[in-house]
Amino acid sequence: MEIGTFQKQGDGLSQETAFRPDFETGPGGPLGYTPVMWESVGGETATTMTVRYQTQ
Amino acid sequence: MSYAPSTFHAGTGTAYWESLGLLGGSTGMAPLVTARYTIPAFDDSDGTALTITDSVAKSAVGAEASWAGWDLSASKTKLLAIAYVHSSTSNYIGVGFNVSTLPATTLVDSYEATFDGAGGHSELAKYVSGGLTAIQTDDTIYQNDVVTSAVWGIALYVEDDIQKVFIKSGTANWLQVLADTDPDHDSFQSFYLRHYGESARFITPIMVWGAA
Numbered sequence: 001m002e003i004g005t006f007q008k009q010g011d012g013l014s015q016e017t018a019f020r021p022d023f024e025t026g027p028g029g030p031l032g033y034t035p036v037m038w039e040s041v042g043g044e045t046a047t048t049m050t051v052r053y054q055t056q
Numbered sequence: 057m058s059y060a061p062s063t064f065h066a067g068t069g070t071a072y073w074e075s076l077g078l079l080g081g082s083t084g085m086a087p088l089v090t091a092r093y094t095i096p097a098f099d100d101s102d103g104t105a106l107t108i109t110d111s112v113a114k115s116a117v118g119a120e121a122s123w124a125g126w127d128l129s130a131s132k133t134k135l136l137a138i139a140y141v142h143s144s145t146s147n148y149i150g151v152g153f154n155v156s157t158l159p160a161t162t163l164v165d166s167y168e169a170t171f172d173g174a175g176g177h178s179e180l181a182k183y184v185s186g187g188l189t190a191i192q193t194d195d196t197i198y199q200n201d202v203v204t205s206a207v208w209g210i211a212l213y214v215e216d217d218i219q220k221v222f223i224k225s226g227t228a229n230w231l232q233v234l235a236d237t238d239p240d241h242d243s244f245q246s247f248y249l250r251h252y253g254e255s256a257r258f259i260t261p262i263m264v265w266g267a268a
Contacts, residue, residue, distance in 0.1 A: 008189075011187075012186075012187030012188045012189060013187075013188070014121055014188065015121065015147065015148050015170070015172065015174075015175075015181075015188065015252070016147070016174065016175070018181055018188040018189055018190045019187065019188065019189035019190065020189070020190040020193075034195075036194070036195040036196050037193070037194045037195065037196065038192065038193060039191070039192040039234070039235075039236055040191040040192060040236055040238065042237070042238075042239070044189075049189075
């Protein structure tokens with residue numbers, strides 16, 4: 001498991017578009033894949049989420 | 057083999073929750089919703105309606121974000137809920153605790169645990185001021201949103217800065233799949249069943265325990 005900070009994606013208006021980390025695109029060191037498991041570890045801002053995730 | 061209806065209560069997982077220290081002992085947890093064999097009428101709902109027939113609350117086919125629930129007797133700082141669910145083709149299905157009494161329409165401030173079949177994971181999420189944020193997901197175990205899925209159990213435990221999600225599949229015991237320490241909400245006044253219509257079913261036992 002590693003910890004990283006990622007840009008948020010989504011608009012928070014529905015389950016399908018809930019705010020969640022953008023692991024695949026945009027700035028902030030995207031992984032290029034979505035981890036099978038991840039969890040918020042706090043430090044959330046209006047634009048970013050810091051998460052612990054399982055590496056591929 | 058004889059029929060022993062009392063053993064049906066094993067489905068609530070009481071012994072398991074007690075073994076984890078979430079129920080019993082000095083926890084102060086008392087039953088708040090006790091749908092053991094039949095589901096009581098909901099206090100309120102929004103979206104696609106659930107129709108209760110004895111042990112099952114089944115949604116109509118309309119596909120939209122929906123909930124139905126009950127107000128609790130007072131604000132609680134510690135809560136455990138369990139429900140058995142069948143998504144059918146509902147994009148997601150689960151349970152949640154709402155900070156205030158049940159809202160007029162959409163959810164505003166809450167924690168919820170769902171099987172997000174459409175998204176392909178089990179999920180712990182929170183509403184804050186009407187915005188929904190996923191705070192944890194696990195793609196490795198979840199109930200899929202297909203009609204042939206078995207009925208699974210889902211449970212959510214919350215207390216100050218602690219959220220835990222448990223699931224149950226088949227005859228296996230309950231198992232924890234998600235846990236977080238989100239600080240946003242620390243007391244709750246209502247409980248809701250979460251779904252997206254599309255013939256989703258909630259099945260007894262549906263239980264909520266809580267403590268002030």
